[in-house]
Amino acid sequence: MHEVTSATDKRKTAKYIIGKPAITGANVDEVDLEEVFGQLKAKQEAFSAMQAGEDNADEAVAPLAFTALSDPDTGKVHSLSAELTDDHVKELKDQYGDALVIEKDFPLQMFNAADLFEMSQSPTLSTQNDELKVTLKVLDENDAPVQGVQVDLSGELWSDRQRTNTQGKVTLKLFGETLDSLTELRLKPSSGYWSRLIQSPVFATRDNVVRVTALPASTGAPQADLWGNQTVGNVTMPDGARIRVAVIDSGFADGHPDVSAAGGRGFAEGGDPEEDWKTDDSGHGTHVAGTIGALNNAIGMRGVADRVDIFPLRIFPGASISKLIAAIDAAIELKVDVVNMSLGGANKSDLLQQRMQAARAAGILLIAAAGNSGGDVMFPAAYPEVMAVAAFGKFGTFPNDSFHTRHVTEHVSQDGEFFAAKFTCRGPQIDVCAPGVAIVSTVPGNGFGSNDGTSMAAPHVAGVAAVLLAQSEDIQGMARNQSRSDALFSRVLDACQPLGLSAELQGRGMPVLVPQNAPEDPPVAGDDDAALDTVARLIQRALEAAKKINASA
CATH class of the missing domain: 2.60.40.10 (Immunoglobulins)
Incomplete structure (x- = not known):
């Protein structure tokens, strides 16, 4: 007979990330993560032996599930993803103290x-x-x-x-x-x-x-010129090396006729990393990828960047901080130029920020959606290493009886064309803003859908960054290090045009593309703001030139 008991009586586990602090204190011995890995493995083997040989195995501590996450360049373990009981956590803290960082592996959400x-x-x-x-x-x-x-x-x-x-x-x-x-x-x-x-x-x-009314884009109609592209600038990228963009998201609808991928990686539990990325159950990742780089062909739509290699890195469903860390490692390994993260959460992670710093040190520009709660900027967008993107909409770009109407606010641009989206997170961490309401893009099933969110704004900026990098031979020629990612970060900020919204809603403004070698518009006589913007751009470029001279000296 089976005696019915409560599941709460058993030893519960939770998911954690284990790593080292960025700076080890003077009186703290640096921990060897390989040693911690071996310790966890020994406990797992002991539990397995107990299960096989004892009748009271159900009363034992639950088994541990753990994965070592390694730096793609050095091969050294930088953190561990583990499932631990409270007793396990206490034991590790008692043994290693401040030499070990143990964080909850919090879930992440898509910002749609x-x-x-x-x-x-x-x-x-x-x-x-x-x-x-x-x-x-x-x-x-x-x-x-x-x-x-x-x-x-x-x-x-x-x-x-x-x-x-x-x-x-x-x-x-x-x-x-x-x-x-x-x-x-x-x-x-x-x-x-x-x-x-x-x-x-x-x-x-x-x-x-x-x-219901048909969207402007379909595979059976001529290529549509969508408002988001018009706003940030429809610019043909120059010939030359293709720019590599990673999309950390829900996967990719492989085979869509209007968007393609150069490769990818999946991080689903128990799945095939080489194949899982070709599936997109929610359609979110495919929509994001289309905004960045939908094909510039005769059908559907075109992305902001028309000469990019897209690498979907699938972490949804079941996305968490540890999966995002693993995806960042993959982006470093793939030597991408830009990473788009239309995702995040409210919980800060020091170990995740360390990997963001590693990506920037590998020459990668990180771009993330600010979040859709209407509150504080979420993570990873809130990290200084990441370009945080807020969302705005444009009047007249969607039907008055559509869901999109609910995102209109009283925060209107100086020219009356745009409005800050009601859902967009805001704060001093916002770097730029971009179209994020009534955004039409590719979805699974060879179709197109219209979505809202900072998830839709971030890929506009990722596309702009790809075009700016293609136009900037000086940045392309730099070593893949922090200076390279800093230069591209600055180049995107330099391309911004303020909308007249508050800084916490627009940052530096909306980045706008111009054709390569196009002459800059001179400031209008009497327009002090335009003149100051021009002076600021010249000063910034002079500082960048001086930095390059010092680096080469």
Whole structure:
């Protein structure tokens, strides 16, 4: 007979990252991580032996799962990803003290603002037994049914969510509601169409129809000129070496006709690192990759950078700080020029920051989304080693009844064209801003979708950085070290144009591309701000030139 017990009685484990402090104190002996690795391995082997030979193995300390993370250049272990009990953590701290850094391996999230529009009302128990059934059909502008549309219908007490079938039909059931008590109808197509948001929808008892509007980009239409590209500048990259960009995200829809990858790596548990990156369950990574480098061909759309090699590094689902560290190591190994991270979390990690510093020392520019909470800038964007990107939208670039409308704020640019996105994180860490509302890009299934988020803003900047690097033979010729990444960081900042928003929302402004060797516009007479900007750029370039002369001396 099995005696039922509580799972909480067993020894629980949690995921941790173990490493060394960046600076070891004078009275602290430097720890050997290989020694720690061996210690954990011995405990794991002892537990396995106990399980095999003793009846009371269930009462023993849970087994440890751990992975050594090594520097791709030196091969030395720089940190360990481990699953530990509280007793394990205490034992390590007692043995090594301040010579060892032990951090929780916190999960990370993608910064796609679609998550903000999940069903806001959880079902409330109703005292009524009446069930309201609402049937509707979703059609496009040509009266063709649209399949796979996520339909949310909310009332005062109840909500329901369903997807349209092959005929574009869906039936929603709400308890305790009437046709007069319905509050909101949301339609979120999987791809190809704009979303719709209808407040206080009016339904008939039958034959309800809702229409959705096609996006400007598709594989069956000429290449669209999207507003994000127009805003940061549609510039053809010069011939020469292709720029290498890593996209640390949810993977990549391999085989999409309008975006391709040069290679990648997967970090899913138990998966094949050489194959897993070719899958993208959420579509987030494919959307990001398309914004950076969708092919400049006759269909769909083009990315900001038209001569890039994209390397998807898949850490979602199940993304965590340790997986991000492993992906950064892969980016160093692949010798990429730019890394895009449309992800993050609220928790700071000293060990993650050390790997960011290692990437910068390897000549890599790191770019990250600031976050979508509307609060403080999240990590890794908040690290000084990383270029933090805030998001803005542009009036008139999306339907007035789409989800995108909800991101409009009173923070409007000086020319009245742009607005700071409601969701964007803000603060002194913001370096630049970029288009992040109603961004159309590639999604799995050979399609295109429209998303919002600082996740969408960061890849615009990654694309700009790739173009600027291609235009800068001086930076390309530098050794892959901190000076190289510093120079590209500065080059992106130099390309910024202020929008007239506060610094915590725009940083230096929006980076804008110009064709190579194009003459700079002279300042307008009497325009003191323009003149000061020109002087600042000249001073910055003079400082960079002096730095190069000193480095070569």
